[in-house]
Each structure stands twice: as structure tokens, then as C-alpha cells.
Amino acid sequence: MPKREIYPLSAKDLTPETIAVTFAKTSRSPLSFREIAAELTDEKSAQFHEKWVVGYGHASVAEHAVLHIAFENVSRLAIETIEGNRLASYTEKSTRYQKWDADSFWRPTELEGIPLGHDYNNTCRHLFQSYLDSLEPLKAVIAQRYPQKDGETSARHDGRIRSKYVDAARYLLPASALANVGMTANARVYEHAIRKMLSHPLHEVREIGAEVKAVSTKIAPTLVKYADEKPYMMETNSALEDTLDEMFKTADNPAWLELIEHTQEAEEKFLAACLYRFGVGSFREALAQVRPMSRDQRDALLNEALSRLDRFDVPLRELEHVTYTFDSMMDQGAYFEVKRHRMMSQTPQRLTTELGYATPSLITAAGIEKEYHAAMALADKTYHAIANEINPHVAGYVVTNAHNRRLLMTLNLRDTFHFCRLRSAPNAHFGVRYLAHRMHEILMETHPTLTRYMLWDRAETWEDVLENNFDSLR
Ligand SMILES: Cc1cc2nc3c(=O)[nH]c(=O)nc-3n(C[C@H](O)[C@H](O)[C@H](O)COP(=O)(O)OP(=O)(O)OC[C@H]3O[C@@H](n4cnc5c(N)ncnc54)[C@H](O)[C@@H]3O)c2cc1C
Structure with a gap:
């Protein structure tokens, strides 16, 4: 019997493209991976990729070439597109x-040299100054609630309480705020990401796309070579936008979280999927076996399937056969966190000031509500000026973390177990905690027998989160 061997292919010795070819060749070659790699040169790898990946469309080979790319000083608006790639x-x-420093915001090329550019800069400066000015009064309120301990230095004390006051101050930051993000993904993902970026309506994102292409071409020259702007993406998006923008404009109904659709017979389907996995019959037969089961029989099975779950356990994959579609509205700061949950299908609406904004109660407690509302009014005015004169995409840069955003989410029950536990935890931001608790409550009402096994933070309810953290949501 040949000896089992498990070993890494070193990214120090082999380029990402050579590693990808080494794995790809095992499909036809009897040689070991080491032997295949030893025969390869950068040129041979490039030729292989040109023939198989580019020529014959065997695109999955590119998934073995992994690239780590650092993005510095890109706007949070641009980050939405960068992070819009699920498999990364x-x-x-x-x-x-x-x-954030007062000057850390993006100046859009679209506004260069026109009077509106001054209004934009003044608005962003004002928002950043309001953010900086809010830190001390907000900190003073929090410091009263969580006083410095004996022997604790001021720096340590600040470290302990910082997130509590910054959590409220961050509402004043606009989407133009510059940030850094590290991305790890394979060349197939980068190819798609670059195409999306090069086809984007914002100049900043198109520039970032060109830079990502330039740096990734140095690491994986063949695999991203043909990543160009896509007329399909540009034309379809702008055609839909032109057609639908005027057709659908109602900002009145705040669906904070509304369950639009869910799997019918969810319990039966989950149990039938478990039977299916461990049996030999068809799914139709499994369902037929589950349907007549008594409550006790079902509970016994559910118990076997779900009761051993602990905090860090991943529940059975069979939960993925139960899905939910939620319409939601949340502040932009909360959306920025929710968008990181890659297993969901998400459709966010564009950034806008038209859905109103949230006001954390700490703002009022610190006595800075007048400044806060004035900053929001300025953001709203500049948003509308830019949306009318240039376009709503560029106007998105002045929309703050406080402004509301609508998001359509479709996710499965397995993912709700993860989302509700992680985002209802006491260390999660209250904007997201509110959503996670509300989602949990809706799920409990909809599928009580399945969701009773969910682990989530029971110390508070969504009403508590609202009452203790917000003056208003809109
Ligand atoms: C308290 C807190 C602080 C945070 N601070 C920061 C921060 O400072 N900066 C920051 O960038 N993010 C931060 N995050 C976001 C966090 O790192 C996650 O990206 C985010 O919560 C999404 O959740 P998830 O990673 O569990 O993945 P999801 O996308 O929700 O996926 C669900 C599950 O699928 C699996 N999975 C999905 N994708 C992969 C993958 N590529 N590889 C392996 N397994 C995968 C994992 O088991 C994962 O838990 C913070 C989150 C919390 C809760």
C-alpha cells in the first residue's frame, strides 16, 4: 500500500500560480505533488493557466492561488464594494x-473643481469635527457610569470604557471616512471583484479596481490578466436604476424587521433531512415518515439533533433546508457590521438620508443633541444637493452611520443560530444587538420547537436594547 503523506506546499518556495497548477495537474498526472511542483517554472505555470483557466474556462483552478491584499485609506463607501465578495x-x-482624525475623509473626483465640492468638504469637516467634539462629553457620561478603579491609570481606564462612548460618537461619521482593510481571497474571487470594481459608478472604486488589478497581476500574472470592466454589469445596473428609480419611491413604512417569507413545514423538513442523511430512502419518503409522528416522537428526535450544542459548536447542516426572508431597516453603522455575514443573501438599498436617522440616548445624556441634529441636517442638505446635481451614488459619501438603511436578507436556520448568538452578545454594538434580539423573537414565534435550541443572550430583550440605548430610531 502506498504511504499516506500530508504536507503543505510552501508559499515561500512556490508562487500562487505554480501552487494552483500543481494542484490542477493532479487531475491527469500520476506524479506526487512534490514531483509536479519540481517540474514547473513560472513560465510553464503561466502557459497552463492561459490554456486551461483562460482558454477552456476551467476557472476553479484559480481558487488555489491565494492573495493577501492590504487596502489603506479607502472610503467606507468603497469598502462596501470590496467586502461585497462573499468567498473572501x-x-x-x-x-x-x-x-478618526479630522481630515480622514475621501474627496471624490466627481466633485473636484465645482462649488458643490466646497459644500461637500465643509459638510465632511463639520461631521468629523462634531465627532471629535462629541468624544469628551460622551466619555464624561460613561466615566461617571464606569469610574476609574483604584490604581487604574487614565490610559487603562480609557481603554476599558472607550468602545462604550465611541459606540455613540461613531454615529456622526460619514461614509467618506477613510479606513484600512485586509483582504484574503483566491484569484478567482479577485478576478470577479476587479470586474465589479472597474464597472462601478464611483470613480474611487474604479481606481481601486485598477490598483488591485495592478498589484495582483504582479503575484498572479495570468489569472487576473483578463479582469476588465463588464458592459453587462454597468449596463444592467444603470438600466435597472433608470427604470426602477422613479417607479419605486416610498420611504414611509419603516419595516425595522419584518419576516416576509419562511419555509412551511420547517420542523418536518429539518427532521426529514436528518432521516435522509442517516437512511437510504428518498426525501419524499422521509417526509412521509415524519409527518404522522407524535409531538413526543418529534421532540425526542429534535433533542438528539440539537440539544448537545454548545457555544462554539456548529449545528447540523440539515438546518440549512429551512430559510427565512426578512425585510429590515437599521442604522448604517449596524448595516456595516451585518454586511460582514457572508452566508446570508443580502440586497441593501443605496445609502440615503431619506429614511431618517437614529439618535443614541448617550448623545442626549451628554447634552450634545443640538449639535448632533444640526450635523444630521447638514448631511441631509448636502446629500440632496449632490444627489440632484451629480448622482445619488456620490451623495452616499455624506450619509452618516446614524442614517437608516434598508436591507433584504435571506438566510437559513443554521445561519440564524450563528447570527443571533454572536450579535446578541453583550459586547456587540447596540444597533446590531437590537436586530439580533428582534430576529430571535420572530423566529421563536414562527418556529418555536426548532429555535428553542438556539443559544443567545437572554439577559435582555430587543425592547431593553431600544429603551436603554436609543432616544429615537428615525
Ligand atoms: C465583538 C465583535 C467585534 C468585531 N470586531 C471586528 C473588527 O474590529 N474588525 C473587523 O473587520 N471585523 C470585526 N468583527 C466582525 C467579525 O470578525 C466577522 O467578520 C463578522 O462577525 C462575520 O461573522 P463570521 O466571521 O462568523 O462569518 P459569517 O460570514 O457570518 O459566516 C458564518 C460562519 O461560516 C463560516 N465561514 C464563513 N466564511 C468563512 C471563511 N472564509 N472561512 C472559514 N469559515 C467561514 C464560519 O464558521 C462563520 O462563523 C467583529 C465581530 C464581533 C462580534
């Missing part, structure tokens, strides 16, 4: 644990 990993500068 990201870590970004946090609005909760870091502070």
Missing part, C-alpha cells in the same frame, strides 16, 4: 475601537 476574508479598522 476581511479585517477592517473598527469604528468601535479606534478614533
